[in-house]
Structures are given as C-alpha cells and as structure tokens.
Amino acid sequence: MKRLYNSPDTVVSEALEGMALTHPELLRLAHDPTYVARVDAPVADRVAVVSGGGSGHEPMHVGFVGPGMLSAACPGELFTSPTADQVEAAVRAVDAGAGTVLVVKNYSGDVMNFEMAAELLAADGVETETVLVADDVAVEDSTYTSGRRGVGATVLVEKVCGAAAARGDSLAQVAELGRRVAARSRSLGFALRAGTVPATGRRSFELPDDEIEFGVGIHGEPGRERRPMEPVDALVDRAMAAICADFDPGVLTGEVLLFVTGLGSATPLECSIVARRAVRELDRRGLRVARNLVGSYMTSLDMLGVSLTVLVLDEQLAELWDAPVHTAALRWGA
C-alpha cells in the first residue's frame, strides 16, 4: 500500500527531524540514544515530566513536549517501546534536581524499559516517580494478567502533570495528580480498519466490510471483540456504556472531561460526529461535559477508528487542564 514514506526504515528518524526542523523554538532532538526535549530544559526548580512509547501514535508524545506539558519524550521504533537507554538519557537531560515524573502506558515493554531506566537513575541519585496509565476498559483488569492498556488518559495525565510541574508542585504532588487523572479516567476504542504497517505495507489485521473491531488497542493488535458494523452513534453508545459502567460506584458524577481522539484516518468530520453523540450520551446520564478535547491526538498509524475517554474532573484537575500549554500539538493560554 502506498504511503508518504521514503523507506520503512527511516519513517521515525525522518519524522523526528521534520518535527525538530519545524519547531526549533520548542524542541531539541538528541541522537544516540534518541529523545526530544524542551529547548529550555532543565527548568530550574521544577519537576520534570518525561514520557515515551512506541512511535506511530503521533502527535503523542513528541507533539506534547513543551512548556506546560512534557519536558522530554522518548520515541521508540514503530509500536516498540523505547529502550531503557533512551529514557535514562532523556531524564538526565531534563531533570533539574527536583526529580522526574515518568508517565508510562501499561504495556509490558514500556513498563519494563522505564523500570530499568528508573533503576539506573536511582543508582545515580536521580529521583523518579512513575505514573502508570491503564485506562482501557476493553481489557479485563486482573492481577493474573498484564492489566489494562494505557490509551487516551495518557494525554490527560501528561497535560495535568505538566501543568502541576510548571506551577512548582513537588515530585510527590505531580505524581499524585497524575495518578489521580489515571484513576479517574476510562477509555474505549473501536476500529473499522487497521493501520498499515510500514515494514510490510499490509494492514495489521483485516476486517470484512460489515465488521469492526470493538475495544481495539493502539498497536495494531486486534480488539477484544469483532462485531457487526453499525451506524457510528450506536458504536459510540456502546463505548460510552462500557466506559460508564466501569467506574467505581459513586465516582462518575458532576463534571467530566470528554476526550475523543481519531486513531489516524478519522476525519475531523467523523471526530465531530462522534463527539456530538458522546456529549449527548453523557448529558443523558446527568453528567456535564465541562471540558473536552476532540481531534487526532493519539493515533495508531492510519487506523480508521476513534477512542473515547471520560475523566471525572474535580476543581484542581479542571484548573490544571486550563493552565497554559505550548506544544506542537496542544496549545492554549501561551
């Protein structure tokens, strides 16, 4: 399948060069090992926030590096978590002595590589706190499995931690706020078509014209369930039902943040149509969508689908969400 690449091997490195070339005022690209840091890092007396993961989810994470969000991002190969080396080097580059929060999506590879980096850094006196994101209700949560995948809530955790760090919160405080966002978020995604893996030029799974993958992940893995295709409103209702049912009793009240992300090939028209139904569904449940983010912020190559996230807000989280942010992909108040 034709794509806008030069060669499958250079997709990640060329895209990173492109990002650095078009955002010189914001980003610094380091090689061997690869990471992307704020040009002005380390920022004195501020906790650093570092994330990373496999590439193919752009703008996450590199597009979220900048004042008010990430201090650095470690992009791995396509869908492959970064190496411990990358994480270690990125933290060393941005840590200002106040410690670093690591935002880690709950995948074996990410967890293990960030953990190895944290061990190496700890041995050297660099303090880190890990915020694990595991919001995907499509996956059964059990101590007998690897637990849930981290998906959309990652973006929200990064925004809130970045804002807390910017206002001068301590390492423990920034981590606590990140964990609070993670704990109060639930997500679910569905796909009509898988993404195209650059190396093979093939889709990572094939779907007949009348079926979809419900509860799909963002790494080309098939979803939890294959279902018949339905009009998008029905799919949104189904996703919302799963998301809302998963919150602990009593948690899901008051004001929420709705995050709708296209997974790669969903057009803005489609994202808006999904958001319309999601807002109405939440409304119907007596919840107020006090904040929202709609667009393609966490993708899975060119997958055709969306992922929905609901975060139960409190006053502090709303305030940190509204705080200024200046990154390539998310910007306001700055």
Add this chain to the structure above:
Amino acid sequence: MKRLYNSPDTVVSEALEGMALTHPELLRLAHDPTYVARVDAPVADRVAVVSGGGSGHEPMHVGFVGPGMLSAACPGELFTSPTADQVEAAVRAVDAGAGTVLVVKNYSGDVMNFEMAAELLAADGVETETVLVADDVAVEDSTYTSGRRGVGATVLVEKVCGAAAARGDSLAQVAELGRRVAARSRSLGFALRAGTVPATGRRSFELPDDEIEFGVGIHGEPGRERRPMEPVDALVDRAMAAICADFDPGVLTGEVLLFVTGLGSATPLECSIVARRAVRELDRRGLRVARNLVGSYMTSLDMLGVSLTVLVLDEQLAELWDAPVHTAALRWGA
C-alpha cells in the same frame, strides 16, 4: 467502504452540531440558512471576515472561526459551495457596520454564490470586499479558463485578514492584506489515494498501486497529471520545483512561510516527513523558513496526500501571522 457516519445525508449537519457542542464558548451554529459565527459577533468597530466553501475540508473553515481569524464560516454540502443565502445571512449576522471581507476560493461555484450574496448585501448598504484565493500552480492560469483553484493559501489569507481586522484595520486595508497574501502564495498538492465520497461509499477516483495524482485538487477531482509513484522526498522536490518556478521573478527571496497540510489520511508522521524535505529544499534555494504550519488543516475527506504552500513573507505579514488567534483548529497567544 465503512466510515464513521450515521448516514451520508447527515454528515455535515451532525458534524456541525458536534463542533457547536464542543466549542460553545467560541461558536454559534445558525440554521436555515446554515452558518457558524463567533459567539461574540458582531464585534464593535471591527471589520468582519467571512469565508466558506463546500464541506469535506475540515477544519477549514468552521475550525478557523474565532478571535483573530474568521467572524463566520458558511459550510456548504460536501464539496458544494455554500448558497448565496448562507453567505448573506452570515454577513448580516457578523457585520458591525465596518464592512466585511469575503475570502473566496476561486471555484466557479464559490465565486458565483459569494458574488450573488455581495450583490444582495450591497443593495442593502452592507459593504463587502472580496479576496479571491487562486494559488494552485497545478492549474494553468489564463483568462481563457476559470483560472487557478484556491487551496492552502486560503488558510493563510484567513489568518492574516483576521489579525488585521482584530487590530482595527479598515475594510480596504484588511482586503489589501488578504490580497497580498494571496498574491505572494503558491501551492501544489499530490495524492496517493482519493477520498471516499459518503453518498456513494466509493473513492472519487481510483489509482493503481504504482501511480499517483500530481497537482490534485481538494474536491475529489483528478489531478493534472498521473505519475509513477516515487519516494515522498522526490514528490516533495517535484512540488517545490513547480511552486518556486511559478513566482514572478524577484519575488521569491528572503523569508517564507511554509504550510504543509495533510489532505485527510496523511498521518502526522507523514506530514513531518514531507515538512522535513520541504524545509531542506527551500533552504537549498537560499530561502529561510521563518514561519511554518504543519498538520491537517485543509483536507479533502480522507484523501491520502499533502498540499504544500509557500508564502513570501514581509514584516507586516509575519507580524499578522504571529498575532493571537483563538479558534478550534488554530490557537496561539490567546
């Protein structure tokens, strides 16, 4: 082909409802006729800026409504220019007595409907100035044809006119600046795959696996030339050569703004890879890319391709580009 729609007939109306629901602080959606205006319009003593065009190019134009950019947008049916009624009603809703600049892409349908609206408004004492955008070098410019299509430069014209209007420029001044941007911009796009028309569920043209459409438009019409597929750098070079060769002698010097827009299904990775090469190509020609915008800001449903625009900056245009803008799709300094 499966898409995230409920029905082909409701794509535009539901997406507009979604936009209005998720941006209540910014947008007001009017029906019969349909338009989207800034909630705070008319803004006293300020020139209004109104644009519009067929839907399917989101976030253009509705995503550019807000302080510092458009006062209102008139979304037509998919790929169909808005009716004169829509334009007339939108202008009446946002004109503050200081006149309205109409930003019109050079397509017969757009030109004629905006012209009819302007005639009706003039008869009623509402002053308008039209800025025609015709930047697509893929189309031969000749008085014996409809002239060039308006593509990427539209976004730049809307930003600059919006900034000029916000600082209090007169109708003539805002229009002059818009025309200056239009005159100093050149664009070209190419596509590896056409978009999927909702009504038919089919692509608007089919391409074999080893061919592309070069000089493609944004309405599903085939390009000027069908060419063999090449690595993306070669395509970017080819586009840049056509763009640069088209400027009048002496114009293309100094600082430029590079605008790379994905046409619907180009991933952020792909847009960055294209931007990387485009910056280098301009650099090689002795031009400095002083400003850039990279992302999917003007699309053609889910077309897989990109469009490149080069605007030759001057001090005033750079300043207006940098001025605060707060819209759903473009936001900085506010």
Add this chain to the structure above:
Amino acid sequence: MGGVTMAERLAATDVTAVFRGFQQAVQRDRDLLTDLDTAVGDGDHGTNLDRGMRAAVEALDATPPDTPGAVFNLVGRRLVSTVGGASGALYGTAFLRAAKAAGAAPELDAAGFAAVLRDATTGIAERGKCAAGDKTMYDVWTAASAAADAALGDGLAAVLAAASIAADAAEQQLVPWQARRGRASYLGERSEGHRDPGAVSSRLLFDCFAAWAAA
C-alpha cells in the same frame, strides 16, 4: 408534437408542470449526472440539482404561483437557497432572469418564451463569465435560445421542439472539446471526451419543455 391540439401558450400551471417533469428527470438521472461530474468535477451535480428541484417543487406545491414569471421566480429562489455550487448560482440566476423577463404576464407565447430564454441565457453568461465554446451548460442554453429565435414564426410548440433538438445536439457536440470554465477546466486536456454534467442537465430541461408541448 403529437398532441391533438397544439399548445401555443404557457400558463403558470404549464410551466409548473414542466418543472415537475424536470424534477422527475433529474431524480431519474441523478446518478448519471453525478457520475459525469465525478469524471470531470467533484461528483455532486446530480445530488445538487436533485436537492434543489425537490425543494422547488415543494415550494410550487405549497403556494402555487399564478403567472409563469412567478413560477420562474419561485424556482429560481429555491435553487439559489438550496443548491449551492456553480449550478445553484447558474440555474438560479437563469430562472430569476427569466422571471424578470416574463414579468406579470399571465401566459407566454412563442415570442414571450424566446425572450425569456434569451434573458435567462444572458444571465448565465454574465454570472458564469463564460462564452460559447467553453464547454459548459451555457453552450446548450445559447444553442437552444438561438434555435428558439429562429423558429419564432412557427409557434410555441415549434419553438420548444427546436430548442430541445438544438440542446441535444449542442450537448453532444461539446463532448470532444476541452473545458474552459468550471471545475472541468482544471483537467485541461483530460476533460476532452467527457460529457459536461451541466450541459446534460440543461438538455433534460429543454427536453421537458418539448415533452410538454408534445403531450
């Protein structure tokens, strides 16, 4: 012209009947028009005109006008406000000009119809900034108008038949040409060999006038 009595005047109800016929023809050939427009344009001509003519016929049903001019005016206004695109502006302008030319006359005879057609055709040229040979609907209208003028002496039925025959011929004649206006012009030489969607829908309109006369 197979009718028993020759139709020599168009009253409001007659023009309304023609537009109903046109609406049905457009609905029937919607996919053809859209396919033609997919090849050289943006694939919406059938949908556009179908949407507009439905709205026009609904308006005619709701408040039946009592002069041909009022029928043209209502159809023109509905097209302007529901179609969009090039064809919305062009058909809209044509019918609004036709309305003006028809004035308050209760009926149109051969000369009246030819005059109306002349003004409508001029309206298209002005709105579209197009000329004969640009390969647009204007070529069909101007051919029909010329034929109508030439047949003036033979009465209304002959005028309508002549216009329809000329429209059909013009539409076919355009096919090999290169488009110089509208979206098809972006294709340059690649527009050659394709039928022009607006020319085809215009031909349907003139066929409906002729069919009314022949009924």
Add this chain to the structure above:
Amino acid sequence: MGGVTMAERLAATDVTAVFRGFQQAVQRDRDLLTDLDTAVGDGDHGTNLDRGMRAAVEALDATPPDTPGAVFNLVGRRLVSTVGGASGALYGTAFLRAAKAAGAAPELDAAGFAAVLRDATTGIAERGKCAAGDKTMYDVWTAASAAADAALGDGLAAVLAAASIAADAAEQQLVPWQARRGRASYLGERSEGHRDPGAVSSRLLFDCFAAWAAA
C-alpha cells in the same frame, strides 16, 4: 551430539559463536517471528530481535570479550539499548543476569552453565512479573533451566541438549493456552491456539546452544 570430542566447557569464543548462530537464526526466522507477533501482538518481535542481535554481533566483532561473562554482558547491554519493547528488556535482563552469574570465570562447565541459566531465568521472572503458565518466553526458559539442572550429572553437552529439547517441548505445549502477560494477554481467549513469539525466539536460542554442543 555428533561431534568427535564432547564439548564440556564454554569459553568466550564458544558463547560468541552461539550468539552468532542465534543472530543468524533470528535473521532467518524474522518474518515468522513478526507474523506470530502480528497475530497476537503488535507485529514487531522479529524486527526487534533482528535489530538487537545485529547490534550485539557487531559489538562482539568490534571488541571480542574474553570471558563468557563479558560476552553475556556485551550482548545484554546492546539488546537493552537497541531493542526496546518487552523482549529488549527481558532478553537484556536475562543476559545481564547471566553475566553477573558467570562472573570472571574464563569458562563455564555444566554446573556453571546451569547456574547461569537459573539466574537468567529468575531475571526474566522478576523483570516480567510473570510466572510459569503465563504463556510467555519465561515458560520456555524455566523449562530449559529445569531440564539443565536435571541433566547436570551428564556433562555440558547433555545439559545443552536437554535444555533445547525441553525448550522445544515447552514452546509447543503453550500453544493452546491463554496468554496472561504481554500484549497477547489483551486478547483474552482469542490468544488461545497461537504460538507465543517470545517463546519461539527463546527456543531458537536454546537450539543454538545445543547445536554448538553437537557440532
């Protein structure tokens, strides 16, 4: 074990030769590993391990280490810094633990190898927070390690052969199970009936040790 003389000790050059063999096996079976990972994971296991083992062999070529421990250390470090993903951390941890267990000894005998394997296997369990039966590469390693321990008395060649046979059997045994760790676990029951990519690549590694002994 078709060799003329039985290989009873692993020197640095021997371990290096085994890793060269592993690199070639991974390169040869890269697409298989990737296809297996496409079915239950994210389709990168072959590419990941191929990238890492190429880097490891390059490093071994550039600065040949002179103890088995140093070989394990170099390979482990290269994997940690070039692979990423679960397998980078797991293979990396395993070989770094093996290096520690091997210490500065110039050669490994049967007991030495079994001890190294034991520690490496524990490293995987700790890093992966996994247990036997989770359907991961750990099942292969723990089976190989147990078999090696059981064959201790029969010498190094027997230990390596036993480990390889046990690894092969374990890999096959996993197929019908449901995965409980790693990406495949997200599939729940849909993981049943699929081979585990990490188990298959681990099996290749033990086969390479056995092949060295049998050469």
